[in-house]
Amino acid sequence: MVDLLTVDHLGIGIPRGSNTVALVEDVSFTVRAGESYGIVGESGCGKSTTIRAIIRLLTGKARITRGAVRFDGVDLAQAKESALQSIRGAGIGMVFQDPLTALNPVLTVGRQIAEGLRYHGQLSAADRHARMLEAMRLVGLPDPARIAASYPHELSGGQRQRAAIAIALIASPRLLLADEPTTALDVTIQAQILRLLSDLRSRLGMALVLVTHDLGVVAQTCDRVAVMYSGRIVEEAPIRRIFENPRHPYTVALLNSIPRGSRAGHPLHPIAGMPPDPAHRPSGCSFAARCPNRQTDCEAVAPGWTPDAGGGGFACFHPARAHAEVPHG
Template sequence: MTEPLLRIDDLHVDITTRDRTVHALDGIDLDLAPGEALGLVGESGCGKTLTALSVLGLLPAGGRITRGRILFHGTDLAAAPEPVLRGVRGHTVGMVFQDPLTSLNPTMTIGAQVAEPLRLHTRLTRAEARAKAEEMLGLVGLPRPAERMTHYPHQLSGGMRQRVAIAMALVCEPDLLIADEPTTALDVTTQHQILELVDALRARLGMALILVTHDLGVIARRVDRVAVMYGGRIAEHAPVRPLFAAPRHRYTQALFAALPERAPDPARPLATVPGRPPVLTTRPTGCRFAPRCGFATDLCRTAEPELTDGPDGGRPADRTAHTFACFHPAGPAPGADPVAEIRPPAPATAPPRADAPLLRLTDLAKSYPLHGGPFARRRGAAGISAVAGISLTVRRGETFGIVGESGCGKSTLGRLAVGLEAPTTGTVEVAGRDLATLRGGELRAHRREVQLMFQDSAAAMDPRMRVGAVLTEPLVIQGIGDRAARQRRIAGLLDDVGLPRGAVDRYPHEFSGGQRQRLGLARALALAPSLVVADEPVSALDVSVQAQILNLMRALQREKGLSYLFISHDLAVVRHVADRVGVMYLGKLVETGPAEAVFDRPLHPYTRGLLDTVRPPDPASRPLGGETPSAAAPPSGCRFRTRCAFATERCAAEPPLVGRGAGHVASCHFPLRG
């Protein structure tokens, strides 16, 4: 067996704050061979990121390693002094952090930041370091790297910033790359490009990888082995194929069941993991998952299972064995449905029939003038075409999904629908009323009718206001009820979204990401709207919390007859929740139709490219490549033609609308026939 590049033995980490100590990691054992890829998965707070940060000695304030070793090239990093760790960080171990915007220095140019590790760890001159940095920016696929060297982080898109973060981590050609949620909240094509890039660089440099993520789809395609973490411990460990074919630990089984793509019927709710992860201020007795497990017995509550290859087996020596810490594991039948026995039943009542139009968008367009910046210097640039001639309807009781890459205009469309933006041309009608004609009381009534769930629920709430004030604010503005009536309304809202009524006295930062998203939904429902525009409502949430939010939204739709305009880049989520789907590209709606038809039999090459990007590898697939053109100077005719494998000169003219029946249409000269 190859000598491990990295070995973590019995790692324990405590985090001490002013009033308590959290035992965040409790006996982690892992190793990693040169060139190997290991995935760390689990819910938020399970210890994934802390395990990765421990390798580089980047623990949060109050964090300390209380026991264990971290051997890297034979050196124990757990006991190493700070000068040794500084020599490792960015040199032999690279780190890609979850949020590239906060990990990049806003006052330094991109070139200076990528060259900085070379200046610190090598003897290259300033000119040589800058030349190497420019080469690395080109290697990670950043367009026009020489020009980008002079830019600052805020001038780049999210995908570009992530590429810069990867370039910084790889510029010294490290032996190990640690990537912490490197593609969270990125659209599927940018995610695919970045992960393909990491795979190619791994092969070129012979580099090992630790990939920290809650996205099981990413794990399935990108790593060799997987460690499933829960409550600061490893619950299951296996090569990736055996784990996905037959998960053994009941926690792993529950995570798989929560995936939208595993749901056999969109009408049925997603399986969820009940309860919450343990609070590790004291070491739990017995199995840490027992309080949330439907298969737990008295043995599980009193004894802690060891990580073995069977309920009666000993601790295996082979690191490639399929091991799990569970007294009552799921059956090891390859090919069987690993989550069938824990799926919830179908709801007793079907969603209300969708018929009458509630929202109607007609020839809607939105352009933003160019007052400054690099685009303003282009001769003839009229503005940024964010939305370009979109027409669609959302019926009462229906969920209409909007999908597309970042920058395609999805969020702008959502803001136009609720009236936060005024269209350049076209009309927005809600319940038959044109928003442009509303004044006074009619406009106030519209504000009650349509509400918006923002993508970042934390940024959408005033951190200085308690939750009670956040939820009461729209009622006060609209002059609805007296103090007692508002309190009753807020109590009912908290009941609806599954939060305790005592939450009114807490501040937003005191809640988890999933709880804040529930608060965002409660605020959107405060005025009893008919339409909720949900902009990435489950982006960056782990699969179990995502399932809870999606189930909640569907249940409220059944109870209250809500309509949703559901904006997301997650195709599996949209397929599960949407009745109809619209696919956007560079401000245009290129395909619409029933969700099943669009996802199973796409008409437009762009839709097919999006789907091929997330499907298992197939020689016939055509994942999207190339760079999206600027919205300040979009191509004439079909805007997708510069990236389309089927494009001809004919595509320089506006494509016609072609259909396949049942409302399934696409704007394309060469629609697909499959």
């Protein structure tokens, strides 16, 4: 598979006084055409900031401070706003956590979906209308003509998220960025939306970057996953390796905190403590205060990246033991 998106030593900061606070310190990863890539970590680790930076939709005073974001030979970190506008939508679509904030309450759903075709070619009004109804069918919205004429508040939560996905897909992007797309929804609807995203990805041949705080969600949906902690990727691996052979103590802790079939009946183990405030990160490993494997050297300098034979790697001085490859029948 060819590389579609390369995030290369990306740093994102906000000014504070005469300094800059790094929200994201140094993040690198590559997404290949057609693959499903997960970014997982607790709230506050910098996941949203990272993917918003890809299409330069950072909030507040947050700015890219270093690094590159290459998509289709263009460095989006340096691109002009006019170039970004044509890449948003036709190149990269984005779905946010809360469909209500993504939708404009005073415009009909159909108008908002069709709006995504504004920058794309000389389509007639009739063609735009037909494409809009087709996108609504694609995301499984029932009775598209009626829903197109409705306002967001007239739809259920699941329908609104389907509409937000239709907005992201209308211009046929090659990459879909989805930031916690199911977190605001109830459990049954969550599963439907995840199935929809997986199904659309394979039918449309697009790549998907799925951001979530839930490793269970990436298990169902992703080929590879990056585990993010305190503004850095601390482990990356094909999804099977993450579950069978996690190396970073934070990944181990995340795995222990989720209910899985094999652990039914076992208590959940939420990770004690919180990720550090970006303005007050410790000088050594950011996970040190919460880490059961911590030793004195961990607090001196931040651990570098150790590549892994199966692709990916981890950043830790005293990782969990590597198991021999588990044979699969």
